[in-house]
Amino acid sequence: MPKTSNYGLESLFHPHSIALVGITLNEDWHWTRTLLDALLEFKFENSIYLVNPKGGKIHGLNVYRSLRDIPDDRIDYVISTVPAKAAPGLVEECSSKGVKAIHFCTAGFSETGEDEGVRLEADLVKLSRQTGIRVIGPNCMGIYCPASRLSFNPRFPKESGQIGIISQSGGISNMLITEAGWRGVRFSKVISYGNACDLNESDFLKYLTADPATKIIGLYIEGIKDGNTFRRTLEEAAQKKVVVLLKGGVTKGGANAVASHTGSLAGTETTWDSLCRQLGVMRVHSVEELSDLLVTLVFMPIPAGNRAALIGIGGGAGVMFADYLEKSGLTVPRLPSELVNQIRAFTSPAGNMLMNPVDYGQTLHEVDKFVEAIHIVSRWEGIDFLTLFICPSMAQGNISPIMDAMLKVGTALKLGTASVKPLAIVIVRTLALSREEITELSVVMHSFASLNLPVYCSFDGVASAILYIVGFSKSHPGKLQNLRRALCSPKV
């Protein structure tokens, strides 16, 4: 196998031109068409060529009958959606055209566990070695790199960020980027790499470790190709960057699933746990947790300790939230009476709670008072961070008054007149609202995210993410502080 070099991989992320080979002609809804839709939506910076033996036109673009017919001598990068059987032939054709790398979306290789698929993948590896053409996949979604306007999903954010993702699953890439993206997280490069027949997790991890645009690396791994190489690579990555790992297939049933998903060997729960501990890699156990931790790393200043103040709307919500935080290992100390009295001086106690949790639901419409209460609580030396909580499905009737108040609170936070401590926003997710209310809810979430505040969708989500960074910053002194400085410095 040719030695991996950053230069070789750089052309994957900034190709001179792209050919989409195997694109479907007449079915607009087909997933091969979504790949083109994504490139057009992103306005990919260089040439896009389409190939299908039937010829024709799609969105006014010429469809060439073969790769050879394309009148361009420099096609760096081929995205292939041809059936597995046609894959080896395509590598040979690409070789004659000087292609540097092929991303095989198509599945039907070793992950099927069937002889033909295993043989076809072996052929692919052999041809890749013979021709020197690097292969991503097969059975994956490929590359998202907003800087070069390269994307495999039209709905991904168009702006670049400082998080790199290496994911063995395309679906998990989609979920992570849309969900974390919706909360303001932005990415440098994302690679969905599937069966990893040539380029594998270690190759991409080396690349992102060296990539100056990437400060945090997130990994979704089902199985690894070469344990020793991966271990060394992960160790170096964790020394230079902040690394978060989600391992799929840690149970017997999950490992069976992994075998038929990407044809990988999964490894045991304890192996992965001790590996991450030894190397200082943060470990999460679900896509939601990964998403919450990325939001936290990007937007939450590191609290000095585990003492939380809760201020928001809803008594029952406050009780539940306090229980969640304390069960997870954080503490919710009682507000001292002099501070209660300060808030009490301008707040009716009827229908509000002034102890920590502070429930300001009854006086919600008087936003100046709400903001002043936040300010008083945030200055209290007995806490390390603040969480502002709302739970829209606990509302009586329409949620608009709450959403209006939250937008005004956001404005006050923007002016810096509210919290002097790290602040997290928790808006408990619900779908049981009208279309209009869901839109209002989105506006509020985006408005907090645009203030560079971490926004969470569940009580357990915010509890475990904050507990994690508080613990990690104690066991790895300076590391997250350095990350925050790096994230705030001008982008490369």
Place this chain on the structure above:
Amino acid sequence: MPKTSNYGLESLFHPHSIALVGITLNEDWHWTRTLLDALLEFKFENSIYLVNPKGGKIHGLNVYRSLRDIPDDRIDYVISTVPAKAAPGLVEECSSKGVKAIHFCTAGFSETGEDEGVRLEADLVKLSRQTGIRVIGPNCMGIYCPASRLSFNPRFPKESGQIGIISQSGGISNMLITEAGWRGVRFSKVISYGNACDLNESDFLKYLTADPATKIIGLYIEGIKDGNTFRRTLEEAAQKKVVVLLKGGVTKGGANAVASHTGSLAGTETTWDSLCRQLGVMRVHSVEELSDLLVTLVFMPIPAGNRAALIGIGGGAGVMFADYLEKSGLTVPRLPSELVNQIRAFTSPAGNMLMNPVDYGQTLHEVDKFVEAIHIVSRWEGIDFLTLFICPSMAQGNISPIMDAMLKVGTALKLGTASVKPLAIVIVRTLALSREEITELSVVMHSFASLNLPVYCSFDGVASAILYIVGFSKSHPGKLQNLRRALCSPKV
């Protein structure tokens, strides 16, 4: 205190007429107005009278200046939103008008921890005893009884069901009814009872235990008034019905919150845990878990064991879901090769997984095949139940093709041609979609719910709910089977 009788409480749920005392005149958005909106939206079956010293009209209804001015000699039930200070005076006025019960929404009593509030609540109790008028609250939302078109929230379902809820928090009632209601659960009676100065959790629990319309009782308790009475009442309830309990304030921080929310003493985690075990009460730890368990009890036939088959869309989703199920204590056995071959006979292995999890994402548009695959898996003796999973935010681009396929799968399930085993639907919740997509998602969820299928919004939610009922049906033989027979029998 007058002895509680079902007759006395019956008039709370089917009052001859209602007076809303203290309703706000000019502020449409005010929460006191939401109470009226709810009664109007539900078309409450009897007379509604409005009272405010200023007089006037709201929505064409006359506003009386005092209760005495109302030209009706039989006002059973008063919903009061007057300030705490005016509460004792209102009890005296109600007495002269022959009122049977007053629901005090208003807060500002013992839960404030302030002398005045404590004194006002004591006055309320004294007057209630002297006049024989029963009091709900203060500091609560009161009663939802769809059979008599009585509701405190305009968005609650209008149809009756067989679940009774007793909740110390109005917000938690709102969340539970809207979220579980959105998934098809319907309620007989819901009582949000707040500080419980007169009628308390034990009174309502006795009532629901005797109520033939109620088959399942859900409780959200922050603190109890009389431990011995409650224990005896809970024991009897658990003998006659299925009882699910959510205890708020089980941590130190949560208990502090409880003290300022409803002025209650919370009790320790271990006390509640052993109480529930001894009495055969199901215990949950969040509103989401309570909602999931109610959905399961109402819609899921009890699986004979803990072996799950997973069939749905998405490889990474399948891996994560299998891990969740096995970590929680369920098992995901490997599909035997003869069944794999049966599915393989009409399914390409490329992009699909045929092992359990079965990922049918690549052949999604051929719904007949998808349904046949579900049918084959459901007949396998090696499993006890099936879960159909989709994770919309893992989709590549627009989710419409997936939603279309799911509606067609629903139709096949309706015809009974799909699953022969208990079936759960999991649609992982996301807000990171367009308005149109969120609407499509809701349509699909409602369509499954209307087929009386249990619909879940998260992998961990379905895993813990099913694990719970499988375990409970083993430790309490016959109980859940009897419940299912009762739920299916004609409603009382």
